Amino acid sequence: MSERVARKGSVLHELYGDTDDIFYLDPFDYLPSTVERAAIDKVEHVIIEGGDGTVQGVISEFLRQEDRFANFPKFSIIPGGMTNQVAKNIGFASASPHRVKTKLASELSPTNNPLLIASELDGPDYSGFLFSTGAIPQITRYTTGQLHRKGIGGSLAVFGGILKGIRGDDATLMQLTSVHLDDLYEGEHLGTVITTLPGLILGLDPFWGEEEAPLRLTWVTSGYKKLGRNILGLWLGRKSVDRRKDGIFSVCRNEINYSYSGPVVLDGEFLSFPSGKFTVRASRPVTFLR
Numbered sequence: 001m002s003e004r005v006a007r008k009g010s011v012l013h014e015l016y017g018d019t020d021d022i023f024y025l026d027p028f029d030y031l032p033s034t035v036e037r038a039a040i041d042k043v044e045h046v047i048i049e050g051g052d053g054t055v056q057g058v059i060s061e062f063l064r065q066e067d068r069f070a071n072f073p074k075f076s077i078i079p080g081g082m083t084n085q086v087a088k089n090i091g092f093a094s095a096s097p098h099r100v101k102t103k104l105a106s107e108l109s110p111t112n113n114p115l116l117i118a119s120e121l122d123g124p125d126y127s128g129f130l131f132s133t134g135a136i137p138q139i140t141r142y143t144t145g146q147l148h149r150k151g152i153g154g155s156l157a158v159f160g161g162i163l164k165g166i167r168g169d170d171a172t173l174m175q176l177t178s179v180h181l182d183d184l185y186e187g188e189h190l191g192t193v194i195t196t197l198p199g200l201i202l203g204l205d206p207f208w209g210e211e212e213a214p215l216r217l218t219w220v221t222s223g224y225k226k227l228g229r230n231i232l233g234l235w236l237g238r239k240s241v242d243r244r245k246d247g248i249f250s251v252c253r254n255e256i257n258y259s260y261s262g263p264v265v266l267d268g269e270f271l272s273f274p275s276g277k278f279t280v281r282a283s284r285p286v287t288f289l290r
Helices: 003-009 011-016 028-040 050-062 084-089 097-105 134-151 154-168 227-233
Strands: 045-050 074-081 108-121 127-128 130-134 179-181 186-195 217-219 248-253 255-259 264-266 267-270 277-289
Touching: 011 045, 011 097, 028 050, 028 227, 050 084, 050 108, 050 127, 050 277, 074 084, 108 179, 130 134, 134 264, 134 267, 217 255, 217 277, 227 248
Parallel strands: 045 074, 074 277
Antiparallel strands: 108 127, 108 277, 130 186, 130 264, 179 186, 179 255, 186 217, 217 248, 255 277, 264 267
16 A cells, blocks of 8 residues: 555555555665565455555566466455546446455456557666646646645646646746657647556546557647547546547557657656657556455
8 A cells, every 4th residue: 555545544544454465665675576475475465555556666666577477366446546447447436445344345347458558769667557648737737736735636737737737827838849759640739648547537438549558648749729628528428529620639559669758757756768759558458356
């Protein structure tokens, strides 16, 4: 479980008390040795209590040490962070001790979902669920620097940042940056978003590519129009509308190659790709029990 969960009170600790089976990732430096121990102990089911950053960090380390496991573990996620998009999609819906206990005592439903992996040549792999360039990292910086400081967290904070950007209240949130996306697009863009999840914040699912591939990509070009209206339409489930005339595109791919030097965020964490050239691909399927 994350440091934040340990500080505010852990559901798992409340249910099971002090036990060697609960690991507090404070500091996060303990994570590699914790995963190594899980492999030695042949752990089959890992329960993560924390937010998106904790989920991303824990599963990424398990994937890095995948070869240590004869049978790769299954995962369950209890929401416990400032943002809990992953838990809302493929984890437990509630962090209520009673509901968590009831869930864990029942037969859990499996779902298979890959992560996305971002990496540059000779660089480390970064695994997660939501990758973005352009405006989304700019909004992320605003939400962590301003809204979280005011006690506004989770989806509400992200929505507040998006709304502020669309209204034009802060020009720094909607700056155009140059990008080259494979054979898809080259030029200035407002942003790209990639996920392997079935949806994003507050029921928004801004992806409508029909190809059979795990990476769901949407990008907005420099000539975008009617952004607020298009986001509202997507929120209402209107995916059949052709948005290309408004500079908004969506496809599904197995792999996406970037040439880009602007801000990059993966599950709320800023990444650095010094070469400006990196690839996003899908991981092996991971089983989640919920």
